[in-house]
Amino acid sequence: MKEKDFEGIRSLPLFHEMEEENFQELMRVAYFQTFPPQIELISEGEPSDFLHIVADGMVELFSNWNNRETTMAIVRPVGTFILAATVRDAPYLMSARTLEKSRIVLLPSQDVRAVFDKDNAFARAVVTELAACYRSVIKASKNLKLRTSTERLANYMLRRQELAGGAPSFELPIEKRKIASQLGMTPENLSRALRTLGEYGLEIDGLKVTIADRDDLTRFAKPTPLIDDPGT
Amino acid sequence: MKEKDFEGIRSLPLFHEMEEENFQELMRVAYFQTFPPQIELISEGEPSDFLHIVADGMVELFSNWNNRETTMAIVRPVGTFILAATVRDAPYLMSARTLEKSRIVLLPSQDVRAVFDKDNAFARAVVTELAACYRSVIKASKNLKLRTSTERLANYMLRRQELAGGAPSFELPIEKRKIASQLGMTPENLSRALRTLGEYGLEIDGLKVTIADRDDLTRFAKPTPLIDDPGT
DNA sequence: GCCGTTTCTTGATCTCGATCAAGCCCTTGG
DNA sequence: CCAAGGGCTTGATCGAGATCAAGAAACGGC
Known part of the structure; x- marks a missing residue:
């Protein structure tokens, strides 16, 4: 072992x-x-x-x-x-x-x-x-400091999708309350922010996330390597 | 030189x-x-x-x-x-x-x-x-993530006082708008937060700060070395 | 399989902080 | 000395997010 x-x-x-x-x-x-x-x-x-x-x-x-x-x-x-x-x-x-x-x-x-x-x-x-x-x-x-909670969530989802291999559907790795706390928001707010992101093609069912149109979500999230790239 | x-x-x-x-x-x-x-x-x-x-x-x-x-x-x-x-x-x-x-x-x-x-x-x-x-x-x-803007400001002021040698009165080292941005708040909000801290014995005149009763302000700010101590 | 617990969601309300607008004060340059 | 600009303050309003409360759904243990 x-x-x-x-x-x-x-x-x-x-x-x-x-x-x-x-x-x-x-x-x-x-x-x-x-x-x-x-x-x-x-x-x-x-x-x-x-x-x-x-x-x-x-x-x-x-x-x-x-x-x-x-x-x-x-x-x-x-x-x-x-x-x-x-x-x-x-x-x-x-x-x-x-x-x-x-x-x-x-x-x-x-x-x-x-x-x-x-x-x-x-x-x-x-x-x-x-x-x-x-x-x-x-x-x-x-x-x-630079983003609203919904923007943070959108970028979090984009990153999760990459880590999951890029498929349109993937599973969240931890419970939502922990995600909320990590992103500096309350569980209630996370719930509502997820609904908001529905307008940009993000679907959620339990822990399963589906991103219908990555470009659409990306336009909202505006990711940048200077914040979102884990490696550099 | x-x-x-x-x-x-x-x-x-x-x-x-x-x-x-x-x-x-x-x-x-x-x-x-x-x-x-x-x-x-x-x-x-x-x-x-x-x-x-x-x-x-x-x-x-x-x-x-x-x-x-x-x-x-x-x-x-x-x-x-x-x-x-x-x-x-x-x-x-x-x-x-x-x-x-x-x-x-x-x-x-x-x-x-x-x-x-x-x-x-x-x-x-x-x-x-x-x-x-x-x-x-x-x-x-x-x-x-753990404090409100007014709490951050109170702790900032306590720390500034220490850095200035501990005297009741001291000068802020930079303009307030920069302090606000550093603390993650707007200049307007900083202004109002300063008024709020007046209730705990903090006076401000331009860049000159006077802390009447450090214990009073400390009770509100609740500083901890695990956040506020620069050295450790 | 059922019960109890916990999480998630949704709605209502409230608070904090952001934004907008205006006036004041101080500094700076002519 | 005056004029212009920028920083600071104050008030009014708006919006984001927190809190409170309750119901729905998921989970774990027996």
Whole structure:
């Protein structure tokens, strides 16, 4: 079981170029754990003892303030989270919970920092990864500040369609309330915004979305790589 | 003139620990330029040819979409910007303009990447800096999603007071319209929110702010290091 | 298969914030 | 000194989104 995970982790850009010896060392000290759904893995404010890797399942990153809560991101296999806190040895800024049964790999932060110090390829990969994380949050921030909720939803749907392979019909990956929270809106509002997007050829039935005319929706959504492209 | 700047730059965490030789190399290939106010230094979407350092003056980072514009951050001496784009060799996600007469140091991105590859101390510093940038954007995002505009303003004022040394009276560093845009609100709304904060002991006259009772304002603002602390 | 829970939806209402418009004040340049 | 322009404030109105409430649909557990 562990060996299967090794491959997946090794294939991540973050671990792909590092020395085999150092990779093995990290795997040796790693904890492999399976969690049921709805388990809070970490809480914001706690010291960052582990770098987390989602080997299987799905994890939600969220934050609280003054009895309000918001979803910051969803992490899917194979992805990592809390890299920045690990690097800086600072408290977590977000909490994390499993959304479904998930297999999580925990790398002790101090070991990650130790390998970082002696493995240049790994150090480079950490920098590249962090820069990517930074840019994706900047994009999320632009999305929030420059667009209305319906515009955010339209672009979200276009992106989901791409990730699903481009077919006119596809399934939403998470419940709508989480999508709403991620997009900075209420579930009620999401419902209404979906009806609004019907005017631009978007049909929804449960979690199944059908985009009749992509061009039509695109004209409304006005996507730009400087906000919507996950890679660059 | 240049030598004076050297010290300021060298004192930055980003450049402080690197080899003197490599630092000198970077300074040798750097461009030192003074710009008048309101000059657009870079535009989002352009390739990232230079890492920028604000040696003197003030620079606004902003973004546009669909005829809307928002202020993302203000960079003050001595601070850098566009580090993530430089590292990834990816297009700028934000534009930048001078707000006042500013002296800017431009480091060619490829030289920065070259030094990064051979100087471990610099590489480590880049990672630390990027992690800090990432965390500050996450905080900004939480601020936007979890708070109302008046709550954001109250916390902004508390932070400004700290940065000004803690005295009851202090001056705002930029025009209110920029503050409004940074906080994700309109100038009109900022004006009204300031009046609202009067109920909690905040007085404003032009750019001069007086906080009569910090505890009172704090009870309303409910600041938390997980959103408002710039350092951690 | 049924019950209880939770999510989703829809409608009504309200609040926050945006927009539009006008007047004031300050700065800047002639 | 005056005129022009821009930033700031204030009021009125509008619109987006939040909240409250209730019913419908989906899901999970026994």
